[in-house]
Amino acid sequence: MLDLKFIRENPEVVRKGLRNKNAADIVDNVLKIDEERRSLIVKAEELKSKRNQVSTQIPQLKKTGKDTTEIFAEMKRVGDEIALLDNNLRKLEEELEDTLLYTPNLAHESVPVGKSAEENVEARQWLPESFSFENDFKVLDHIELGKKLGILDFERGTKISGPGFPLYMGKGATLERALINFMLDSHLNEHAYSEVFPPVLVNKESMKGTGQIPKMEEDMYFIEKDGLYPIPTAEVPITNIHRNEILPGKKLTIKYVGYSPCFRREAGSYGKESKGFLRVHQFNKVEMVKFSKPENSYDELESMVKDAEDILQALKIPYRILLLCTGDLSFSAAKCYDIETWSPAENRWLEASSCSNFESFQARRANIRFKREESKKTEFVHTLNGSGLATSRLMVSLLENYQTPEGKVIVPKVLHKYTGFEVIS
């Protein structure tokens, strides 16, 4: 959620920022409602002040036996008018809140302005030693390879649940588990995150806090009977750990990492990219979440990207980093890096991670604040999160990059102690 005061004081900045993000211009509307709102507040508060004054005198009057009928009648009218004003005020505030909840975050000034994904900027690439984009044998894609090796069974996954629900078998299941454990251990031991294991069904307030609803409600699963949403990412429960809290400034930056399955409806995205692991309704992800002071959040974003990169470098999987342009940034993000891993069979890069700074956008929605040690002032924290990483796309790159001409898959060395085997054949 954008800061109402900021909109009031910087209407042109907001207008331009929204345009860059391909979003509707709500500035005039917001300013108009806000002005009306404040004038109502002034009127209502004058009356309340009067009511309070009179109220303190009433016990005295009663004690001295004065007749209060006249005053009570007058105060009744005042009370009715207050109720009326408060009612109108509530309506305006609802309208304001509604508008703001549907309005995306503005991009940071370091984000390149662009219309769509084509204008994203490649920040850097990392390729393992002796890596080549050309292969001297025909690389099987992960679907065919997974089937041949008996480690992925998309048909039976579809039978059990429907398309987009992958079923891992045998060494495929073990490899998946190994990846998750390896990533968690790395972030705990090398990068000093604390581990959490969050609930995967969350309530409406939590979804609102991180920005998935109301705007993106269509993309979310929803269990009507209990009013709960299966999470699209562990970002939701982990960020909401501190909803409605004021954190001591000295505890920041707080860094959490957690594994969770993720559920996405992916409404309307069938066809393109929907084969195998490329677009699924359920996948596994290790997620990093940070709560930081505003002045540190951009350094924290860079270090979070590095934390994700460390995983890929340890696994020796080729990747590149994209800095997303304003038009491709997600609803809540102020700045975002995507990490894409190389798929030899697809002959293209696949998004395996997304690391974003939300600045105070989520914090304002979820009411997550901190108290400065020096000034004792409370301010909104900055929240960040990043995949570290999602296993599905990673698995595609891993299987494809590590396959041999004979159709086996070598297990990356760092995973051996987690898998207990070195080759899948």
Place this chain on the structure above:
RNA sequence: GGAAAGGUGGCAGAGUGGCUGAAUGCGGCGGUCUCGAAAACCGUUUCCCGAAAUUUUCGGGACGGGGGUUCGAAUCCCCCCCUUUCCGCCA
């Protein structure tokens, strides 16, 4: 799922219609004392919104959430949420 009790400041816990943003205790912070510490004593200790002035003054609001009664609600009534205990069910 059934029954009962209960939700008040960081915590414990008073208040059951009117100077109660809220007693008291603990904790926290600052000070006195001390070479230092403890003890003791003194002081201090929530958050949101608005107006004016520019980091201060004034006003309004908040006792789980929402609505109602009333001149006036932490206090009375209704709905919802949550917690605890007992019973049932259960990995």
